[in-house]
Amino acid sequence: APYVQAIRFNPGNIGDKSRIKQIVARCKQFNIPVRIGVNCGSLEQKFEDKYGQTAKGMINSALYNIKYLEDLDFTDIKISLKASDVQRTVEAYRGLRPLVRYPFHLGVTEAGTRFHSTIKSSIAMGSLLLDGIGDTIRVSMTGELEEEIKVGKAILKDSGIVKEGLNIISCPTCGRIEADLVSAVKEVEVATKDIKTPLDISVMGCVVNAIGEAKNADVAIAYGKGSGLIIKKGEVVAKLPTEELLPRLLQEIKRLENR
Numbered sequence: 001a002p003y004v005q006a007i008r009f010n011p012g013n014i015g016d017k018s019r020i021k022q023i024v025a026r027c028k029q030f031n032i033p034v035r036i037g038v039n040c041g042s043l044e045q046k047f048e049d050k051y052g053q054t055a056k057g058m059i060n061s062a063l064y065n066i067k068y069l070e071d072l073d074f075t076d077i078k079i080s081l082k083a084s085d086v087q088r089t090v091e092a093y094r095g096l097r098p099l100v101r102y103p104f105h106l107g108v109t110e111a112g113t114r115f116h117s118t119i120k121s122s123i124a125m126g127s128l129l130l131d132g133i134g135d136t137i138r139v140s141m142t143g144e145l146e147e148e149i150k151v152g153k154a155i156l157k158d159s160g161i162v163k164e165g166l167n168i169i170s171c172p173t174c175g176r177i178e179a180d181l182v183s184a185v186k187e188v189e190v191a192t193k194d195i196k197t198p199l200d201i202s203v204m205g206c207v208v209n210a211i212g213e214a215k216n217a218d219v220a221i222a223y224g225k226g227s228g229l230i231i232k233k234g235e236v237v238a239k240l241p242t243e244e245l246l247p248r249l250l251q252e253i254k255r256l257e258n259r
Contacts, residue, residue, distance in 0.1 A: 006078070008035040011065045012042035020065075024074045033076040036065045039109055040083035040092075055091035058083070062096055077102045078135070082109035086124045093128050103135035104128075110140060117141040118151050129159040166192050166253075169202040169217060177205030179223035184246060191250050197257045202231070203249070219252040221245045 007027055014020060027034050038058045043051075047064075051057035058081045069077055079102050081092035089108050097104070106125045111117035121139045128134050137155065139148040156162040170185045171177075185203050192201070202220030204210035207229060210222030215234040222229040228245045230238040230252065240248060 004030075004032055006033045006035060008037040008080075010037050010039055010042060011061055012039060012044050017068065020068065021072065024069060024072050027076070028074060031076070033078055034069065034074070035078040035080060035105055036062060036069070037080045037105075038062050038065075038082070038092075040081075040088055041109075053083075053088075055081075055083075055088045055095055058088070058092040059096045059099075063099065066100060066102065075102075078105050079103070080105040080107060082107050082140075084108065084110045086120050089124045090127055093133055094131065097133050104133060105136045105138065106134040107138045107140055112142055114141055114143050114147055114151075117143075117148075121151060122155055125155050126159050129155070129161055163198045164196045165198065166195055167198075167200045169200060169204075169214065169220075171205050171209050171213065173205070176208055177223070178225055178228075179205060179242060181205040181223070184221075184223075187246060188249065192253060195253070195257050199253065199256055201249070201253060218256055219249060221249045 007023055009020060009023060023034065038061045040053045040058055043053060043057050043061055047057045047061045051060060062079055062081060066077060079096065079100065081096060083089045083092065086108065093104060093106065106128055108120045108124045111120045117139060125134065125137050137152055139152045141148045157165055168185060168188060170181065173181065181203065188201065188203055200217045202214035202217035204214055204220060204222045207222045207224050210220060210229065210231060214220035214222065214231050218233065220231040222231060223242065223245065227239055227241050229236050230240065230248055238248065
C-alpha cells in the first residue's frame with residue numbers, strides 16, 4: 001500500500017460490500033484516495049434492471065456508492081462514469097456534475113484501436129473539458145500504452161487545458177499546393193516534438209492561404225513556385241528558395257523556444 005497512489009474499484013463486479021470496507025480501511029491507513037469506477041457494461045444488477053445500461057444507471061450507481069463510502073467516513077473520492085460510446089459517457093458525466101463536488105476521472109472505456117479510440121476519446125473528453133468537467137483523464141486504446149499517453153496529451157493541449165508545445169497549423173491538400181506539404185509538416189513535428197514552449201507554427205502550401213491563415217502564427221512558412229515566404233506574426237520577413245524554408249523555420253522556432 002505505501003507504493004500505491006490510488007485505488008479504483010468497479011461497483012458492478014467487486015462483489016460483497018465487505019470488500020469495499022476492507023479497501024476503505026486500508027486506504028484510510030495510508031491516506032490513499034479511492035476512485036469509484038462505474039462502467040456502463042458492468043452495472044450492479046439492481047441499477048441495470050431499473051435503468052438498463054444507460055447514463056442514468058451509471059449516475060445512480062455512482063451516487064449510491066458515494067453515499068456508501070461517506071457512511072464509512074471516507075471522502076477522499078474520485079468518480080469515473082465510463083461507457084464504450086461517446087453519447088452515454090458525456091451524458092453521464094454532465095448529469096452527475098451538478099450533484100456532487102468530488103473530482104472526476106474522464107474516459108471512454110474499451111474505445112477500440114488507435115484510430116477509433118482517438119476519435120471517441122477526443123470527442124467525449126474534449127467536450128467535457130471544454131465544459132469545465134474533468135480532473136484527470138485516461139485514453140483507453142487497444143494498442144501500446146505510449147500511444148494512449150500521446151493522444152491524452154494532445155487532447156489536453158488542443159482543448160486548452162495544458163499550455164505547452166507547438167500548435168501546428170497546416171492547410172489541407174488542394175490544387176494550389178506548391179510543395180510536398182505532408183512531408184514538410186511531418187518533419188516539423190518530428191524536429192519539435194520535445195519543445196515545451198507554447199507556440200503557434202504554420203506550414204502552408206501556398207501564399208494565397210498563408211497571408212490570412214498564418215496571420216497570428218508566431219512563425220510560418222508559405223510555399224510558392226521555387227521559393228516561399230517566412231512570416232512572423234503576419235509580417236513577411238524573408239523570401240527564400242524552397243530548400244531553405246524548412247531549415248529557416250526550424251531555426252526561428254529554436255530562437256522562439258530560447259527567448
